[in-house]
Amino acid sequence: MTERSQPLPRGVRALAGIAAVLLLLPLIGLWSRAPWSELTAQATQPEVLDALWLSLGCSAAATVCTFVLGLPLAIWMDGPPSGLRTAVRVLVTLPMVLPPVVGGVALLFAFGRNGLVGAPLADWFGVSLPFTEAGVVLAEAYIALPFFVLAAEGGLRAMDRRYVDAAATLGASPWRTLVSVTLPMIAPSLRAGLLLAWARALGEFGATITFAGNLAGRTRTMPLEVYAALETSPEAASVLSVLLVLFSGGVLFTLRHHWFPVR
Amino acid sequence: MTERSQPLPRGVRALAGIAAVLLLLPLIGLWSRAPWSELTAQATQPEVLDALWLSLGCSAAATVCTFVLGLPLAIWMDGPPSGLRTAVRVLVTLPMVLPPVVGGVALLFAFGRNGLVGAPLADWFGVSLPFTEAGVVLAEAYIALPFFVLAAEGGLRAMDRRYVDAAATLGASPWRTLVSVTLPMIAPSLRAGLLLAWARALGEFGATITFAGNLAGRTRTMPLEVYAALETSPEAASVLSVLLVLFSGGVLFTLRHHWFPVR
Amino acid sequence: MRLRADIERRIGTLDLRVALDLGPDETVALVGPNGAGKTTLLRVLAGLLGVDRGKVQLGDTVLDAGPGAAFVPPQERRVGYVFQDHLLFPGMSVLDNVAFGPRSRRATRRDARSSAQTWLERVGLGDLAAARPAALSGGQAQRIALARALAAEPRMLLLDEPLAAVDATARTTLRRELRELLAAFDGVRVLVVHSIDDALALADRLLVLEDGRIVQSGTLPELVARPASRYVADLVGINGFLGHCTAGVVDVAGAKLVVAHAEDGPVHVTFHPRAVSVFRERPSGSPRNVWSAPIVSVEPALERVRLQVGGPLPIVAEITPRAAAELRLAEGGDVWIAVKATEIAVSTA
Amino acid sequence: MRLRADIERRIGTLDLRVALDLGPDETVALVGPNGAGKTTLLRVLAGLLGVDRGKVQLGDTVLDAGPGAAFVPPQERRVGYVFQDHLLFPGMSVLDNVAFGPRSRRATRRDARSSAQTWLERVGLGDLAAARPAALSGGQAQRIALARALAAEPRMLLLDEPLAAVDATARTTLRRELRELLAAFDGVRVLVVHSIDDALALADRLLVLEDGRIVQSGTLPELVARPASRYVADLVGINGFLGHCTAGVVDVAGAKLVVAHAEDGPVHVTFHPRAVSVFRERPSGSPRNVWSAPIVSVEPALERVRLQVGGPLPIVAEITPRAAAELRLAEGGDVWIAVKATEIAVSTA
Amino acid sequence: PRGSADGRVLVFAAASLGEAFTEIAARFEAEHPDLAVDLHLAGTSRLAFQIGEGAPADVFASADAENMDRVVGCSAVVDGPHVFAQNELAIVVRRGNPRHVDGLADFARSDLRLAICGPEVPAGRYAREALGRAGVEARPVSDEPHVKAVVAKVSLGEVDAGLVYRTDVAAAGDGVEGIDLPDAQQVVAVYPIAALGAGDARPAAARAFVAFVLGAEGRAVLTERGFLLP
Numbered sequence A, B: 001m002t003e004r005s006q007p008l009p010r011g012v013r014a015l016a017g018i019a020a021v022l023l024l025l026p027l028i029g030l031w032s033r034a035p036w037s038e039l040t041a042q043a044t045q046p047e048v049l050d051a052l053w054l055s056l057g058c059s060a061a062a063t064v065c066t067f068v069l070g071l072p073l074a075i076w077m078d079g080p081p082s083g084l085r086t087a088v089r090v091l092v093t094l095p096m097v098l099p100p101v102v103g104g105v106a107l108l109f110a111f112g113r114n115g116l117v118g119a120p121l122a123d124w125f126g127v128s129l130p131f132t133e134a135g136v137v138l139a140e141a142y143i144a145l146p147f148f149v150l151a152a153e154g155g156l157r158a159m160d161r162r163y164v165d166a167a168a169t170l171g172a173s174p175w176r177t178l179v180s181v182t183l184p185m186i187a188p189s190l191r192a193g194l195l196l197a198w199a200r201a202l203g204e205f206g207a208t209i210t211f212a213g214n215l216a217g218r219t220r221t222m223p224l225e226v227y228a229a230l231e232t233s234p235e236a237a238s239v240l241s242v243l244l245v246l247f248s249g250g251v252l253f254t255l256r257h258h259w260f261p262v263r
Numbered sequence C, D: 001m002r003l004r005a006d007i008e009r010r011i012g013t014l015d016l017r018v019a020l021d022l023g024p025d026e027t028v029a030l031v032g033p034n035g036a037g038k039t040t041l042l043r044v045l046a047g048l049l050g051v052d053r054g055k056v057q058l059g060d061t062v063l064d065a066g067p068g069a070a071f072v073p074p075q076e077r078r079v080g081y082v083f084q085d086h087l088l089f090p091g092m093s094v095l096d097n098v099a100f101g102p103r104s105r106r107a108t109r110r111d112a113r114s115s116a117q118t119w120l121e122r123v124g125l126g127d128l129a130a131a132r133p134a135a136l137s138g139g140q141a142q143r144i145a146l147a148r149a150l151a152a153e154p155r156m157l158l159l160d161e162p163l164a165a166v167d168a169t170a171r172t173t174l175r176r177e178l179r180e181l182l183a184a185f186d187g188v189r190v191l192v193v194h195s196i197d198d199a200l201a202l203a204d205r206l207l208v209l210e211d212g213r214i215v216q217s218g219t220l221p222e223l224v225a226r227p228a229s230r231y232v233a234d235l236v237g238i239n240g241f242l243g244h245c246t247a248g249v250v251d252v253a254g255a256k257l258v259v260a261h262a263e264d265g266p267v268h269v270t271f272h273p274r275a276v277s278v279f280r281e282r283p284s285g286s287p288r289n290v291w292s293a294p295i296v297s298v299e300p301a302l303e304r305v306r307l308q309v310g311g312p313l314p315i316v317a318e319i320t321p322r323a324a325a326e327l328r329l330a331e332g333g334d335v336w337i338a339v340k341a342t343e344i345a346v347s348t349a
Numbered sequence E: 001p002r003g004s005a006d007g008r009v010l011v012f013a014a015a016s017l018g019e020a021f022t023e024i025a026a027r028f029e030a031e032h033p034d035l036a037v038d039l040h041l042a043g044t045s046r047l048a049f050q051i052g053e054g055a056p057a058d059v060f061a062s063a064d065a066e067n068m069d070r071v072v073g074c075s076a077v078v079d080g081p082h083v084f085a086q087n088e089l090a091i092v093v094r095r096g097n098p099r100h101v102d103g104l105a106d107f108a109r110s111d112l113r114l115a116i117c118g119p120e121v122p123a124g125r126y127a128r129e130a131l132g133r134a135g136v137e138a139r140p141v142s143d144e145p146h147v148k149a150v151v152a153k154v155s156l157g158e159v160d161a162g163l164v165y166r167t168d169v170a171a172a173g174d175g176v177e178g179i180d181l182p183d184a185q186q187v188v189a190v191y192p193i194a195a196l197g198a199g200d201a202r203p204a205a206a207r208a209f210v211a212f213v214l215g216a217e218g219r220a221v222l223t224e225r226g227f228l229l230p
């Protein structure tokens, strides 16, 4: 609100600069090593395009799942403290510490054809998730979910509860209060959480290849394509990585008014 | 504040339950497959203990770096909108979409022996980061940084700026305002961000093995150990994974009053 | 519908124990010192806080019967609550804030907006419909909060200092508007005010809450006649004390006051600040109560000066600005105080 | 040190253009309708908003000379600012809130806390030191905000409605305390108030801001004598109009008023509500100004009733409760109004 | 969808076979227009694990015998396993061999940074065996998870030499070059292939693919990529 905005504390700018350089340098590295001549060639290859579209579709679907399931979980976690809540908080964090490949293994143990739930699912409904697009979405959602939940819950905890009271006195149902009052107030955290979840899903590799396989055109997302290229040479992989980065940068830039709205 | 707390909107509890089950099932899967007889045997093996300690130390160091560098970046990003800020926001998000292995390759391009910065660093100062503990920390910090930055920035954006004004009129320097007023107010988001960053660093595999290699006792963190075990048998890997999960669960539980303070 | 409540509720250091019986045909002004529990009481009535023990009942409906028992949540109580700090939803326009209540009651967007616009105009801010709450001044926010509460068509009105930040002109109109509204409103109406003017202009009865208890309830004349506490005396602007009368002399914490009508036992004594005479020298003459006291403060008010003196019987005197100048009150020191026995009203406590 | 300011600042729909010259030996009450820009003006003086054009200067120091030019940031201006909505830091105890200023000025933790405790006691809330702001009542929060601003030892005091939510007893003491503080304070003091009582009790001079401009500045008698606007007349509680005088008759938007002293040209006319007589039937007799008007509102106040009438010349009359009862005013309808020409004060505008 | 119904063959192949099998699959499809190949490439042990967890693989091409044995042990095999290719180890160095590595003996030099695979993957075991035969005690800076990671590190100059398969050197392009090992130190890796009953494809289709790999065209492609034939 202050247009004479408070100056940044000393040192902040310098450290922020270091952070930005740390993030930027590897990208420049990729950029500088990518054989540019190949970029257009790669960008028009049908497999690469397939992988890009698949990545976009699956990561979008995974982000939607993450939101639909993660937001209720965050809301529930934000309730009055109890032993169960603490347990669930720890539980939500744990999948993040698993290396994604192990996450994929765990998913197979759970949802594979011989898995805890996968076996009955296959026997009774004939549904099998591994090695399908749905499997990709499941793997990505599983990996991305904790990120969204924790970010959203952080927002909820910082929110001023009295607005919820105000909405209730105006006759709003809990549902309406949630949609019209709570969510808009924590929008920045939700946005951050969605961004985290989407990016995490888009870049997800280990769980996907383990749970959903690496089938060209079906489950081979861009990270898997990049990984396959890495078998040939780091340079080949960097072309595809640059493509992935450009592509997601493009998406972010297109949606910048949604991700990063001007206050 | 209301002890008669608002009931959850209908459906929220059910969806939250589904989310919790989705997160829990794979862990149960791991648990159920782990040959428990081996657990104690593994848990006392010196390599495994080494890997655990290394993981703990490196992830803690990476989290500290993430905080020290990421917070200033988040603060800077939260300033008045400008083209540069939008660009930096996109930039911060991009490393998240890179598969971690590619992140490792990009780090090598930047900080490797022949890298953009790595070469001069090695020539002038004799410093080489790959294959060292410092390399592990760098890789983990690089991967974890965006998560922290986005979560912290989400918190900053939702904060009521007028408290900063109030602090300024009371004579507080920007630095003091930051430490005494802003940070406590966005503590929930910072906590969420640190948790994300720590968990991500602890579970980080691809960038670490690519950038820092995999040397027992030096750079072989727990995820690398798990990955190696996975080559031999998924069951061995699940024992180690369960160990990692138990261990990080223990850390979370010990610090629960810090991560999840009662409001 | 009558509101009958018997409330016990602890929160922080406050121990609220209040029994209420409010009719639908009266407006009650809740007054009391800061921290007395006024806002807390409103929150209990609105259902934002539950009672620890007791019962809140509106007509035949039990709204709250204590933990684990019947409880009607706030959104089903149809209360119109104006919060002390407004709590306008920051993300919505002013119009949407006001339309929130009707929308929650399932009005169509159109209807909700048009009724919101009507309410905005009633509080004199029709042209701010599109503004964001952050762009409002304090007084504007308060008026919008009032419009928002009223637009929800409540059955019970709870207004927490609804006019505190409103300017003089708007106050005149808003008070009038509010009085009409309150009169036309068929339901329980409670408003918290700090100014006796507002209480008088808007309420039929005053309820004095101190430290979680109701210490007095009644109309202004009743409060003026026998203020139950220092706070009430200050509120109504008179000098009032509790004392013990023995043979025409009232003992107030050691100080003696001679009064005209003598009824032995505990009594309220009150006298108007205008009934107090002030002198630089010891006066000779009829007043039976004469004493010397140090000047505590001299406060100019409209067409008069309020003089506060200390000593064993701290009182307020009201004199003309000319008298104040002649007495050189501004210079401090001691003055002589005289109060005629006949000016002191006494009633059994 | 004098504060000289020449401020142009646009924000939202407000266009603030104000020239100020405030001495260190006077307390100025800033009054004005909601949304007039009072808070915005304080924010500019505090350095929380920059000027678009103009200059703010304290003594010889230029505080703000416009975008790109000299600017002293708020934390170096040593202002004591009480915000309209308090803005107590939610994460700190009350004591730490108050100690925040001294700590920012590099006092040791001990010193800061002990001075904070002293200030808490001065505002009468010494026992709330350990409380969290969320546990405070509205009035308590306001008093703590005052203590916090004063504890920072400012050179310039900016108080935005510092007494709005304070209860009657605390108001009396706090007003006295504040008056002493303000008198002892060597520096610019500006306070925003909505009540003329507060303004009178605390300030030497009133500054009336309307719609971003200063429309009047002066002492209360000056304002009463010739209120520059409807708002000022409402504020001081009198009837005041701007009109045009021709041969002893003032034309106020079509309505005619006969006055005693005739100076042709644009004039202010004012008369006290007590100077207005009210009748049910047309009175015969000396008053030169007699007309019939509809009753708009009847408002009981302490020992009198304020009657507002509409029509071409909307005025307020003050009568005794007994008279009001005899006239059956509550029933509405029209009444006859009489104002003696000699009761109307006229001055050239 | 169950993957490989109606004329689709789901082939699980070791990552090191990627390029060869991509080409073989294309040629197979050209020859059998009614059949389509879905190729799933990953580390051999990952593939074996996935098959163990019920992955609907029709064909499994392994980079070692052990993992094939694992699969055979838990899965219905309709054809095979047959060894269809072999591979040999080679030293990989940067193009131009700037650090002058001539043979395994140089792996004892302390001024070189070396990388080999970890002992949990076949290439790591073979490399250790070869080093043992050469009587060299090497201290690699890293136990890489697979040979491609070794090649990548050499190609980036992060390590000076590594021990990988010959085919990896051939596939890695211009950045690196290979140095063959003398026969005395050489270790031979075998690649078995099997048609499985786990998948949903007609067993005939799976068998046809296995036969194609073992046949003339398959062998031609494999030799072209540097594999040895059994």
Ligand SMILES: Nc1ncnc2c1ncn2[C@@H]1O[C@H](COP(=O)(O)OP(=O)(O)OP(=O)(O)O)[C@@H](O)[C@H]1O
Binding pocket: B001, C011, C012, C013, C014, C032, C033, C034, C035, C036, C037, C038, C039, C040, C041, C084, D134, D135, D136, D137, D138, D139, D140, D141, D165, D167
């Ligand atoms: N959330 C809370 N936590 C702890 N204590 C509380 C809380 N809410 C209220 N209190 C206690 O209740 C007391 C009364 O608060 P309340 O807001 O009801 O006062 P009030 O009568 O409305 O005062 P005011 O006139 O200043 O608004 C406070 O002083 C505090 O001690």
Ligand SMILES: Nc1ncnc2c1ncn2[C@@H]1O[C@H](COP(=O)(O)OP(=O)(O)OP(=O)(O)O)[C@@H](O)[C@H]1O
Binding pocket: A001, C134, C135, C136, C137, C138, C139, C140, C141, C165, C167, D011, D012, D013, D014, D032, D033, D034, D035, D036, D037, D038, D039, D040, D041, D084
């Ligand atoms: N941040 C803002 N954005 C847009 N408009 C603003 C902003 N702040 C103030 N304004 C405009 O300035 C006007 C005056 O606001 P201000 O708070 O100065 O009024 P005020 O005189 O203090 O009123 P009150 O007595 O109600 O507190 C508002 O009505 C609004 O139009």
Ligand SMILES: [Mg+2]
Binding pocket: C038, C039, C040, C084, C160, D137, D138, D139
């Ligand atoms: Mg209150």
Ligand SMILES: [Mg+2]
Binding pocket: C137, C138, C139, D038, D039, D040, D084, D160
């Ligand atoms: Mg204001």
